[in-house]
Amino acid sequence: MNPRITLATAGRILRQLRHDHRTVALMLVVPCVLLGLLAWVFADSPTPVFDRIGASLLGVFPFVIMFIVTSVSTLRERTSGTLERLMTTPLGKGDLMVGYAIAFGLVAIAQSVVATAFAVWVCGLDIAGPVWILTAIALLDALLGTALGLLASGFARTEFQAVQFMPAFVLPQFLLCGLLVPRDQMPSALSTISDWLPLSYAVDAMKEVTANASPSVGTDFLVMGAWIVVSLVLGSLTLRRRTA
Amino acid sequence: MNKHSGRHEANSPATASPPGGDAIVVDHLQVQRGKRPVLADLSVRIPTGQVIGLLGPSGGGKSTLMRAIVGVQVVKGGTVTVLGEPAGAPSLRHRLGYLTQAPSLYEDLSVRENVAYFGRVLGVGADAVDRAIEEVDLTDHADALVVNLSGGQKTRANLACTLVGDPQVLVLDEPTVGLDPVLRRDLWNLFRRLSAQGRTVLVSSHVMDEATRCDRLLLIRAGEILSDSSLPELLERTGTSDAEAAFLALIDAANAGSAEDAAGGAA
Numbered sequence: 001m002n003p004r005i006t007l008a009t010a011g012r013i014l015r016q017l018r019h020d021h022r023t024v025a026l027m028l029v030v031p032c033v034l035l036g037l038l039a040w041v042f043a044d045s046p047t048p049v050f051d052r053i054g055a056s057l058l059g060v061f062p063f064v065i066m067f068i069v070t071s072v073s074t075l076r077e078r079t080s081g082t083l084e085r086l087m088t089t090p091l092g093k094g095d096l097m098v099g100y101a102i103a104f105g106l107v108a109i110a111q112s113v114v115a116t117a118f119a120v121w122v123c124g125l126d127i128a129g130p131v132w133i134l135t136a137i138a139l140l141d142a143l144l145g146t147a148l149g150l151l152a153s154g155f156a157r158t159e160f161q162a163v164q165f166m167p168a169f170v171l172p173q174f175l176l177c178g179l180l181v182p183r184d185q186m187p188s189a190l191s192t193i194s195d196w197l198p199l200s201y202a203v204d205a206m207k208e209v210t211a212n213a214s215p216s217v218g219t220d221f222l223v224m225g226a227w228i229v230v231s232l233v234l235g236s237l238t239l240r241r242r243t244a
Numbered sequence: 245m246n247k248h249s250g251r252h253e254a255n256s257p258a259t260a261s262p263p264g265g266d267a268i269v270v271d272h273l274q275v276q277r278g279k280r281p282v283l284a285d286l287s288v289r290i291p292t293g294q295v296i297g298l299l300g301p302s303g304g305g306k307s308t309l310m311r312a313i314v315g316v317q318v319v320k321g322g323t324v325t326v327l328g329e330p331a332g333a334p335s336l337r338h339r340l341g342y343l344t345q346a347p348s349l350y351e352d353l354s355v356r357e358n359v360a361y362f363g364r365v366l367g368v369g370a371d372a373v374d375r376a377i378e379e380v381d382l383t384d385h386a387d388a389l390v391v392n393l394s395g396g397q398k399t400r401a402n403l404a405c406t407l408v409g410d411p412q413v414l415v416l417d418e419p420t421v422g423l424d425p426v427l428r429r430d431l432w433n434l435f436r437r438l439s440a441q442g443r444t445v446l447v448s449s450h451v452m453d454e455a456t457r458c459d460r461l462l463l464i465r466a467g468e469i470l471s472d473s474s475l476p477e478l479l480e481r482t483g484t485s486d487a488e489a490a491f492l493a494l495i496d497a498a499n500a501g502s503a504e505d506a507a508g509g510a511a
Contacts (some may be wrong), residue, residue: 008364012350012357017353019389079349085405088314089365090337241332242318244277 009091009099010106012100013073017107024082027069027107031061031115032122039123051201051210056179058115058134061208062108062142064200066172068163070104070149078153083239089243101147101232109135129209133217136243137209141202141225147231148198154238173199178207198227256327267413267444268313270507273322275308281465282308285322290446294409295439297458298448305467306448307345310415311448314342326413338366345418347402351391355382355401359408366409367432376408379434396423402492403431413444420449457489462490470494 019026035054042049077083086096112135119125127134152169158163176186176194181195183204194200205220268290275283283305290296298306311317311322315332326329327339349358355377361372377386380400385393390401403419416435420428432454441457443481447458455475456462463471463478471478471494475487482490 004367005365007359012353012361015357016350016352080351081344081346083363084316085342085344085348086365087316088337088340088342089362089409090334090367091365154432212347241317 001092001098002090003114005091005095006098006102009095009176013100013103014106016073017103020078023069024107026224027065027111028114031058031065034061035077035115035119035123039119039125050123051126052207053208054119054123055127055134056177056203058112058119059137059141059172059202060179060199061115061175062112062138062176063145064166066104066109066142066145067149067152067170068166069157071153071156071162071165072145072159074100074150074153075156075159076242084164084243087239087241088187093239094205096239097150097232097236100150101143101228104146105139105143106190110226111142112138125210127210128213129211129215133209133215134206137202137205137217137220140221140228142198143228144224144231147235150235151231151238154235170199173197174239176200178204179203198224222230249426260275265292266290268446269323269325270309270313271323273309273312273324274319274320275305275312276320279310282466286467286469287322288462288469288472290443291443291460292441294440294459295435295445295447295452295457297455297461298446298464299452299461299487300450300453302450304465306450306464307417309447309464309466310342310417310448312414314340316342339412341406341409341414343403343406343414343416343419345421347390347398349390349398349402349405352389354387354389355404356386357391358401359404360415362405363408368409372408372410374469376404379407380404381430396427399423400427400431414438414446416445416447418448418450419449420451420454428454445472452486452488452491461487463494465495465498468498470498484511 026170035057038054038057040048116131116134116138120127120131148169152165153162155164158170174184176197177191177199178194183191183200184193201223205215205224207221208215208217247301266289269284270288273283273286275280288306288308300306300311308317312319313326313331315324315336327337329336350361352360358374359376360373363369363376377383380403382397382400382404385394385397390398399419399422403416406414406416420431421495423431435447436457439445447454458475460474461471461478462469470491473481478487478490479485482493484493
């Protein structure tokens with residue numbers, strides 16, 4: 001790996017996004033629209049449901065959106081031949097992986113700042129803990145989506161397959177992450193599985209930061225960090241300089 | 245495509261390779277795709293500082309051979325040596341330029357942004373980016389998004405990304421296909437200029453009249469080298485007057501040979 005090449009790659013990915021105004025708009029606006037919709041759905045509810053699941057959703061959006069964006073853009077890199085060209089240059093596999101993680105990590109920070117601001121000021125979400133921790137969770141969460149998206153795209157040969165990996169990789173985690181039913185109230189087999197899935201920890205951390213003024217999210221960060229590193233390493237193993 | 249190419253003379257790579265040596269040596273190369281052998285047992289030497297035409301029908305193994313030379317092809321056996329190093333070696337990644345058949349560009353970036361990115365990966369400066377764009381005569385379109393370019397402009401932008409690192413060996417897979425005659429002539433002049441500076445330029449094509457532009461011709465069909473000679477030698481040997489007729493004569497001879505083999509095998 002070489003910092004010059006890694007940063008050049010991150011810059012190139014951000015430049016591609018800059019030319020694609022619609023994608024940028026979708027990334028920033030869609031989470032806000034969904035949060036607003038959710039707050040509205042529960043507007044007349046006697047219990048403060050939005051306060052409970054609104055924060056969890058802030059942990060789900062960056063993950064899902066970055067997963068899709070990354071798996072599609074790396075697949076494009078494979079099918080357009082740019083990956084093959086890069087594999088004949090001094091670029092290392094880690095340069096590409098970390099370049100993507102840096103670029104989409106920056107986008108995720110922007111996205112989570114916008115979504116959090118919208119949730120707090122427009123939808124009236126109460127957050128007890130410091131907002132910077134919430135942003136940090138969203139960033140890790142987005143990196144998680146990016147890392148898993150990079151890994152998943154290694155197994156996709158077509159755009160159709162890449163899009164299908166979203167329900168395959170993401171929806172089971174969404175069902176088990178504790179958003180619908182608290183994890184300790186699930187059948188024990190499912191709650192054990194959810195103990196191993198990264199999105200569970202993202203949602204736990206989000207719940208913690210909304211509920212406690214001094215949240216303890218160390219374990220959650222550790223588990224998410226480990227998943228990010230392992231996925232990036234496995235993802236870079238799916239890149240081959242030589243192909244048939 | 246433009247007149248100035250001063251940087252190449254100033255920084256001639258000719259001394260880096262053994263004078264008169266072979267830039268590329270392919271020895272008993274075997275490549276298989278699925279169960280089908282694409283290259284059964286191919287050996288060829290490509291001399292330094294020449295424009296070598298790799299000609300033959302599509303599906304004959306031209307692209308596979310080129311991919312093996314740049315080190316992105318899984319090979320089953322044999323060796324490929326480029327500038328004295330095994331193909332795909334990390335030390336070659338600065339010295340070899342590869343042009344894929346379909347333009348390998350980021351369509352949502354401008355020409356300059358594409359060339360600049362590959363330039364940064366190769367560690368060259370902004371002036372090298374401008375020169376590469378100038379060399380393919382795209383300066384007027386440097387800030388246009390690739391997605392909005394015509395086919396010929398995309399081909400040239402693709403070539404600029406290959407030239408930006410100032411490679412000693414250029415492996416160009418059908419760079420002139422589908423281009424108009426003026427553009428094709430300009431590109432061939434560029435290839436001649438590059439080789440005059442000591443670079444080795446391997447160009448594939450299935451357009452036989454481009455043979456006249458090459459120092460040497462490799463005719464490849466069904467994964468086998470049918471002929472490896474200069475055009476005059478080829479014409480003399482086959483008793484024909486142009487490359488296309490010579491190639492057809494060689495194919496007919498090869499078919500007759502394999503038909504005899506088959507008949508012999510059946511009997």
